[in-house]
Amino acid sequence: MIYILKNRILKGIVTKNIDPGLVSNVESAGRELKTLIQRRFSRSLSIRQVDTGSCGACESEIIAANNPIYDLQRFGISFVASPRHADALLVTGPVSKNMFLALKKTYDAMPEPKFVITCGDCPRDGGLFKDSYYVHGAVKDILPVLLHIPGCPPSPLDIIQALLTFLQKK
Amino acid sequence: MGGTEIISSIKKILPDFTALLVEQRHPDEIFIKVSPQIFKDTALVLHKILPSPVMMLFAVDERKLGGVFTVNAVFVHLKQAQWIIVSMDIPQEDPHFDSLAKNMHSATLFEREIWEMFGIEPKGNPDLRRMNLHDEVWPPGNFPLRKDFKEMQARGLSEFKFNKVEGVGIFEVPVGPVHAGIIGPGHFHFSVAGEPIVNLEIRLGFTHRGVEKLFEGKPCVEAIRLAECISGDNSFAYSVAFAIAAEKISGMLISEHAAYLRGIFLELERMYNHVNDIGGMATDVGFSFPAAYAALIKEAILQLNEKLTASRYLKKVNVIGGVSIDIDESKKTIIFNSLEKIKKDFEELIKILNFSVSFMDRVDATGTLIKKTAQDLGIVGLVARASGIPTDLRKYFPGVYDQAKFKMMTQEGGDVLSRLQIRFSEFTESCRLIEEFTRKLNDCRHTQVNPVFKQASALGYTEGWRGPVLCWLKTDSNGLIQRCKIVDPSTHNWQGLSYAVLGNIIPDFPLCNKSFNLSYSGNDL
Numbered sequence: 001m002i003y004i005l006k007n008r009i010l011k012g013i014v015t016k017n018i019d020p021g022l023v024s025n026v027e028s029a030g031r032e033l034k035t036l037i038q039r040r041f042s043r044s045l046s047i048r049q050v051d052t053g054s055c056g057a058c059e060s061e062i063i064a065a066n067n068p069i070y071d072l073q074r075f076g077i078s079f080v081a082s083p084r085h086a087d088a089l090l091v092t093g094p095v096s097k098n099m100f101l102a103l104k105k106t107y108d109a110m111p112e113p114k115f116v117i118t119c120g121d122c123p124r125d126g127g128l129f130k131d132s133y134y135v136h137g138a139v140k141d142i143l144p145v146l147l148h149i150p151g152c153p154p155s156p157l158d159i160i161q162a163l164l165t166f167l168q169k170k
Numbered sequence: 171m172g173g174t175e176i177i178s179s180i181k182k183i184l185p186d187f188t189a190l191l192v193e194q195r196h197p198d199e200i201f202i203k204v205s206p207q208i209f210k211d212t213a214l215v216l217h218k219i220l221p222s223p224v225m226m227l228f229a230v231d232e233r234k235l236g237g238v239f240t241v242n243a244v245f246v247h248l249k250q251a252q253w254i255i256v257s258m259d260i261p262q263e264d265p266h267f268d269s270l271a272k273n274m275h276s277a278t279l280f281e282r283e284i285w286e287m288f289g290i291e292p293k294g295n296p297d298l299r300r301m302n303l304h305d306e307v308w309p310p311g312n313f314p315l316r317k318d319f320k321e322m323q324a325r326g327l328s329e330f331k332f333n334k335v336e337g338v339g340i341f342e343v344p345v346g347p348v349h350a351g352i353i354g355p356g357h358f359h360f361s362v363a364g365e366p367i368v369n370l371e372i373r374l375g376f377t378h379r380g381v382e383k384l385f386e387g388k389p390c391v392e393a394i395r396l397a398e399c400i401s402g403d404n405s406f407a408y409s410v411a412f413a414i415a416a417e418k419i420s421g422m423l424i425s426e427h428a429a430y431l432r433g434i435f436l437e438l439e440r441m442y443n444h445v446n447d448i449g450g451m452a453t454d455v456g457f458s459f460p461a462a463y464a465a466l467i468k469e470a471i472l473q474l475n476e477k478l479t480a481s482r483y484l485k486k487v488n489v490i491g492g493v494s495i496d497i498d499e500s501k502k503t504i505i506f507n508s509l510e511k512i513k514k515d516f517e518e519l520i521k522i523l524n525f526s527v528s529f530m531d532r533v534d535a536t537g538t539l540i541k542k543t544a545q546d547l548g549i550v551g552l553v554a555r556a557s558g559i560p561t562d563l564r565k566y567f568p569g570v571y572d573q574a575k576f577k578m579m580t581q582e583g584g585d586v587l588s589r590l591q592i593r594f595s596e597f598t599e600s601c602r603l604i605e606e607f608t609r610k611l612n613d614c615r616h617t618q619v620n621p622v623f624k625q626a627s628a629l630g631y632t633e634g635w636r637g638p639v640l641c642w643l644k645t646d647s648n649g650l651i652q653r654c655k656i657v658d659p660s661t662h663n664w665q666g667l668s669y670a671v672l673g674n675i676i677p678d679f680p681l682c683n684k685s686f687n688l689s690y691s692g693n694d695l
Contacts, residue, residue: 003521003522003525004522007522019473049352050348050355051353051354051690052355053376053377053379053691053694054354054377054691055399055400055405056354056689056690056691057402057403057483058402060446061482062352063352064468064472067465067468068462068465069469081350082350083348094379096376096377096378096379096694097304097308097378098302098304098306098347098375098376098377098378099347099376100307101306102348102376127399128396128399129379129381129384129399132380132383132384133319133321133322133383134308134380135380152399152485153402153482155482
């Protein structure tokens, strides 16, 4: 503990080392996002993420969006452990046959009003896996999708900006 | 060391052994063809004398050409740097073979896979439940990797039966496939007696996408992009393994420059994953400060990746025959400067964790996988090294690692702490290797030649951050892929997890799981 405090005092704020261009992008998008979420979602937008057969890169970037540099949570977006607490469902992966039921059950467990976001190239149309015998492909044929975040995988900044553009439109 | 020496050592144990064909297919691959009657004995003898778990066991549908299925078992002779492939033909009428599983545990899952994908029965395997094709959605009798498979025929569905532990006070805790965190899907079925776990059955296959079938019929140059999407956190290692297989088939040799570049990117991938896992372990015991610290280091490495290659996950960097991007002087400076900062931060991260008594108390002697169990299960890679098994393809098939004096890390404990310390030391070693490789980069640009493909097969391999990533490739005369078999280290190691958690309590499961950090998508394919 003493070590941590000493380090904190000596090192100051660690995030100051990062690329200033990135910081200003994140900050400006984030501030706007925050005011929109304050207004529309009474201060917080809760997202439940479901992997329906992704390779793990999208998950890694969604986790990165929660790291101290991007820190989505400070803008009012939190990733929750249960679909019962969620406003939105974030789907990654091309929907394998084995995950079809789990995806539907997760959606059904969410309280109304709710909406679905897809993240990465796979859930749009199956991506590289669309011709497979074991893949359903597009999530929009299964659930009502309002927002798609393209990329393989989309970077954390892409995710933040896509959410912002989406909330501005509505 | 060639085929003859292997054959003579097999003959010492099996006096009347005769091979149908012995061939040195590539400088590092010995191919032995035997009759189905002696396949089992040959495999078991190799398993014992090398010693090596079966690294791959897979079938190929060759009914069009010869009216047979072939089954290949791949072993590794680490000391001699040779891969030994034992192969047999199985007639297409009533296809079956003698199961190896009862004598060699590492074959169990591979045999189940051959059964579900090809309908070739491993006679004597005690457990033929399907893994990737779930009983709830895929009727039995549909074998997707057979060449004549068109589409699923409905024949009736059933339910998966979990192993049951019976006794007074035993209760079951099912978890998944959708978990609380941002993580891949898998089902964990715990049987618990009071607090301690007495049995854990892991059901996977939720991310099965039919990758191996998708490879078929594609040209290699295109298929390397698919290989990158098998496991997102391991995409560079996959592209290397695939490229090596394709290069062996086409007879290309990559330049030393390209080999150094591949080394640099492989080590960068190892670094961001190791630090991610260290942070994950801190998260799983509720120690958020070092977790945040580790996330910063990971982000710094991802941003370095992006600066060097324009991709945070090193996708679209590798091509068959080399690496598509180059590292010039300005990029070299970026590498050295970034590594300097990363190293400093990492040293502090280690200090924070090592100085915390409560953290060390949680990881010490938790989730122990003893060496004997690890050897029997055929555990590979980082987890094996943490249990005291010296295995690392970078040491035994060194390539450029030889000149950089690569040092293999091992630990004896086999617990979460050992796996943590392996990550500490491998991270530091990776830093050193990258600096070494970067210094050795010379300006002799390699000229890209178009690969010429022919009908052949080859094994591509590399040591990814989890362990050996293997890719066996067979092409036809047009250079189109006929069969691509992928084995992720997770396939071997998931079983290790279910043994490591025994006797631990469920709250320690996330910690054990993170210390293995296995891939769902790499295993399920």
